[in-house]
Amino acid sequence: VRPGGTASVPHDQLQSLVTVLDGVRLGSAQTRPELVRVTGLGRGLVAQRVNELLSWGILVENGLGVSAGGRAPRTLRFNADAGRLLVANLGVTSITAGIANLAGTIIARHHEPHDIAVGPEATLRRLEEVFDGLLAASPQDAPPLWGIGCGLPGPVEFATGRPIAPPVMPGWDHYPVSNRLAERYQAPTWVDNDVNLMAIGELRAGQAQGARNVVFVKIGGEVGAGIICAGRLHRGEQGAAGDVGHVAVVDDKSILCRCGNTGCLEALAGGHALGLQARRAALDGSSPWLAARLAEGTALTSAHVTEGASHGDPACVELVVSAGYLVGGVLATVVNFYNPSLLVIGGSVAEAGDRLLATIRQIIYSRSLPLATRELRIVRCLLGPDVGTIGAAFMVIDELFAPATLAQWIAVGTPACRPELGRSAHAA
Amino acid sequence: VRPGGTASVPHDQLQSLVTVLDGVRLGSAQTRPELVRVTGLGRGLVAQRVNELLSWGILVENGLGVSAGGRAPRTLRFNADAGRLLVANLGVTSITAGIANLAGTIIARHHEPHDIAVGPEATLRRLEEVFDGLLAASPQDAPPLWGIGCGLPGPVEFATGRPIAPPVMPGWDHYPVSNRLAERYQAPTWVDNDVNLMAIGELRAGQAQGARNVVFVKIGGEVGAGIICAGRLHRGEQGAAGDVGHVAVVDDKSILCRCGNTGCLEALAGGHALGLQARRAALDGSSPWLAARLAEGTALTSAHVTEGASHGDPACVELVVSAGYLVGGVLATVVNFYNPSLLVIGGSVAEAGDRLLATIRQIIYSRSLPLATRELRIVRCLLGPDVGTIGAAFMVIDELFAPATLAQWIAVGTPACRPELGRSAHAA
Numbered sequence: 001v002r003p004g005g006t007a008s009v010p011h012d013q014l015q016s017l018v019t020v021l022d023g024v025r026l027g028s029a030q031t032r033p034e035l036v037r038v039t040g041l042g043r044g045l046v047a048q049r050v051n052e053l054l055s056w057g058i059l060v061e062n063g064l065g066v067s068a069g070g071r072a073p074r075t076l077r078f079n080a081d082a083g084r085l086l087v088a089n090l091g092v093t094s095i096t097a098g099i100a101n102l103a104g105t106i107i108a109r110h111h112e113p114h115d116i117a118v119g120p121e122a123t124l125r126r127l128e129e130v131f132d133g134l135l136a137a138s139p140q141d142a143p144p145l146w147g148i149g150c151g152l153p154g155p156v157e158f159a160t161g162r163p164i165a166p167p168v169m170p171g172w173d174h175y176p177v178s179n180r181l182a183e184r185y186q187a188p189t190w191v192d193n194d195v196n197l198m199a200i201g202e203l204r205a206g207q208a209q210g211a212r213n214v215v216f217v218k219i220g221g222e223v224g225a226g227i228i229c230a231g232r233l234h235r236g237e238q239g240a241a242g243d244v245g246h247v248a249v250v251d252d253k254s255i256l257c258r259c260g261n262t263g264c265l266e267a268l269a270g271g272h273a274l275g276l277q278a279r280r281a282a283l284d285g286s287s288p289w290l291a292a293r294l295a296e297g298t299a300l301t302s303a304h305v306t307e308g309a310s311h312g313d314p315a316c317v318e319l320v321v322s323a324g325y326l327v328g329g330v331l332a333t334v335v336n337f338y339n340p341s342l343l344v345i346g347g348s349v350a351e352a353g354d355r356l357l358a359t360i361r362q363i364i365y366s367r368s369l370p371l372a373t374r375e376l377r378i379v380r381c382l383l384g385p386d387v388g389t390i391g392a393a394f395m396v397i398d399e400l401f402a403p404a405t406l407a408q409w410i411a412v413g414t415p416a417c418r419p420e421l422g423r424s425a426h427a428a
Numbered sequence: 429v430r431p432g433g434t435a436s437v438p439h440d441q442l443q444s445l446v447t448v449l450d451g452v453r454l455g456s457a458q459t460r461p462e463l464v465r466v467t468g469l470g471r472g473l474v475a476q477r478v479n480e481l482l483s484w485g486i487l488v489e490n491g492l493g494v495s496a497g498g499r500a501p502r503t504l505r506f507n508a509d510a511g512r513l514l515v516a517n518l519g520v521t522s523i524t525a526g527i528a529n530l531a532g533t534i535i536a537r538h539h540e541p542h543d544i545a546v547g548p549e550a551t552l553r554r555l556e557e558v559f560d561g562l563l564a565a566s567p568q569d570a571p572p573l574w575g576i577g578c579g580l581p582g583p584v585e586f587a588t589g590r591p592i593a594p595p596v597m598p599g600w601d602h603y604p605v606s607n608r609l610a611e612r613y614q615a616p617t618w619v620d621n622d623v624n625l626m627a628i629g630e631l632r633a634g635q636a637q638g639a640r641n642v643v644f645v646k647i648g649g650e651v652g653a654g655i656i657c658a659g660r661l662h663r664g665e666q667g668a669a670g671d672v673g674h675v676a677v678v679d680d681k682s683i684l685c686r687c688g689n690t691g692c693l694e695a696l697a698g699g700h701a702l703g704l705q706a707r708r709a710a711l712d713g714s715s716p717w718l719a720a721r722l723a724e725g726t727a728l729t730s731a732h733v734t735e736g737a738s739h740g741d742p743a744c745v746e747l748v749v750s751a752g753y754l755v756g757g758v759l760a761t762v763v764n765f766y767n768p769s770l771l772v773i774g775g776s777v778a779e780a781g782d783r784l785l786a787t788i789r790q791i792i793y794s795r796s797l798p799l800a801t802r803e804l805r806i807v808r809c810l811l812g813p814d815v816g817t818i819g820a821a822f823m824v825i826d827e828l829f830a831p832a833t834l835a836q837w838i839a840v841g842t843p844a845c846r847p848e849l850g851r852s853a854h855a856a
Contacts, residue, residue, distance in 0.1 A: 240767040
């Protein structure tokens with residue numbers, strides 16, 4: 001019954017280890033005396049913890065720091081290259097993958113179109129080929145693999161790393177994604193919903209840095225949200241939090257959604273839905289612009305709609321505004337309910353033009369309480385397609401340096417070739 | 429730059445003080461050796477912290493504990509009667525007030541009808557009379573007053589303890605409620621939204637005990653929600669979180685809401701709205717039951733609607749079902765967005781009959797994603813009208829025993845006659 005600790009390692013030992021590591025890693029201290037000052041821990045304890053971290057290679061000693069009288073202390077530095085991470089974000093129509101260091105920087109990247117509906121075997125086989133290629137292209141003396149992070153475009157049970165009843169991923173239900181990758185690469189692996197990872201990426205490396213209450217909204221092929229509560233990701237009880245795409249926005253049984261329900265936001269305002277609406281507008285003659293694209297033999301997508309809207313095609317403008325109206329209505333409820341300081345809008349549809357964002361902004365400000373919107377900022381995500389893989393890297397980093405995982409390091413050593421690391425938190 | 433600490437007291441000193449206090453207070457240790465074992469802190473440090481807490485009277489020494497060989501250690505007990513608290517929850521139409529001990533138990537209570545629209549001066553004068561009466565009725569040797577907690581039926585800026593643009597509290601905007609009570613009683617005072625306090629009451633003393641992600645929904649005169657995120661109250665960025673009553677549910681400019689907008693949930697499904705709808709149903713002849721009540725000279729309220737529904741009056745059933753349908757629709761969005769494990773429904777309208785809850789349940793289960801409702805429990809609040817004052821007590825207790833406030837205790841002594849206590853957190 002140790003509060004917050006684990007069975008074998010005393011609570012205060014873990015806590016002081018995390019405190020010392022984070023003191024250097026997050027930049028508040030560079031020497032042992034500074035660590036003593038900023039952490040309030042004793043000199044002996046700081047020295048002991050620093051030695052532990054040096055022995056694992058996570059901290060390294062640099063040159064001499066500034067003397068406060070007497071011998072100048074050696075400076076300490078977090079070694080972001082002690083290990084490296086494989087990161088990926090699987091979309092419905094693409095694979096984004098990369099290699100990241102322990103500071104969350106993407107140091108190699110790969111992006112390709114891919115249809116997730118081919119199922120988990122074919123998709124993960126391809127992802128493994130991509131990962132293998134990235135590893136093979138690395139320098140000979142590259143650091144060991146310390147962890148893997150992967151995003152999936154559907155609800156994920158975080159504790160087991162498996163998708164659960166994902167609406168747009170046929171064949172993936174309960175597939176053990178995390179276990180497969182962990183075994184293949186002999187590295188601890190964490191899997192989460194793609195929008196959750198985008199929210200983490202935005203929180204740790206984007207405009208949400210330092211914010212406490214943030215909602216990241218992805219408007220791409222699907223529509224979804226990632227929630228930051230008090231500076232941490234809120235996954236919800238089953239990891240299903242943020243699923244605003246399947247909120248019923250119209251009571252119309254003819255609007256079929258890929259999730260099996262009717263009238264969902266995503267079925268009217270997602271990129272997939274916009275593509276279908278584009279085809280109708282091209283065929284019924286209401287959009288000359290889209291009809292011209294179709295006549296060129298192009299398969300119409302949401303990109304044609306946003307492009308047509310920025311060219312001033314009235315039917316395209318109408319489609320974009322009507323999508324923005326629906327998304328804005330749901331987000332106004334979210335703002336009233338959650339009162340965030342920041343709403344970040346990302347995803348391919350949102351990134352394609354200003355009109356959608358402008359409509360969403362207008363609806364939110366007119367429909368939410370004044371107190372809730374008084375200091376609310378609504379911004380576009382600026383991290384581009386990397387936002388998900390950056391988030392995947394920080395997810396792994398946060399898990400690797402969490403007290404429960406560090407307790408396991410103390411027992412078994414660094415994370416290389418330790419696929420079981422972090423699994424205590426994963427027990428059902 | 430002490431992480432998590434304050435200017436004058438070292439971080440580890442505060443942390444160990446809280447750890448030792450909570451070890452005894454929350455029941456994981458009863459003796460100094462047990463504290464050493466469960467906290468991982470050294471013997472000397474535990475002894476020092478215990479002495480500090482004994483000197484303030486928060487811990488007391490009882491008889492002898494069980495010996496593990498050698499002299500039996502003295503047992504320690506949290507002294508819930510070291511101080512007492514004044515607690516109140518102001519509704520739109522009532523004052524509920526009481527005295528609580530430091531374990532959150534209500535030991536004296538008072539409830540009366542009161543119209544909050546008379547404004548802050550008259551309302552707080554009356555509340556002070558009620559508080560004075562409760563204090564005067566206390567035993568001569570009652571413990572000193574350590575704090576005050578008060579709930580208001582509108583958005584409250586928690587940091588300053590003032591209501592901000594509350595829709596149904598004319599004259600209250602920016603009124604310094606917290607400062608007034610703190611000065612009058614020379615005690616640290618915290619003010620929050622009434623539904624937030626109900627959520628805290630349910631979390632600490634009701635069916636939500638031990639739950640991590642909870643939404644408390646009040647359906648009374650107004651409609652609102654309180655959000656528990658990872659076991660703690662989520663107030664949102666301006667303290668406006670949970671304001672689901674003013675979500676636009678219909679696009680009908682003729683449905684005027686007291687907040688100034690149109691088409692709000694509260695304007696169609698709140699108790700105030702149901703009262704107006706009851707009057708219409710009595711006058712247009714659609715409800716014989718309501719017409720009979722009106723003929724008796726009764727002013728019709730939502731209570732008559734729920735009573736009529738349980739008597740089987742079709743128009744009353746229709747009103748209740750249609751309110752449930754609207755509330756359920758908004759809560760389905762909340763469930764998809766937030767993925768709580770527990771939804772607690774309280775408030776006078778919700779408590780009056782089963783049909784409303786049954787309709788809400790049905791809509792949520794049919795409109796939310798399977799993963800989000802798989803283990804979702806939807807229950808009625810069972811704490812009755814005390815839920816808000818219990819929550820007020822726990823709000824004060826949590827603030828008094830928070831590290832930042834304990835740091836001030838170290839400097840100035842116990843909270844009696846220290847209205848400034850906890851104010852560091854209140855600075856803008």
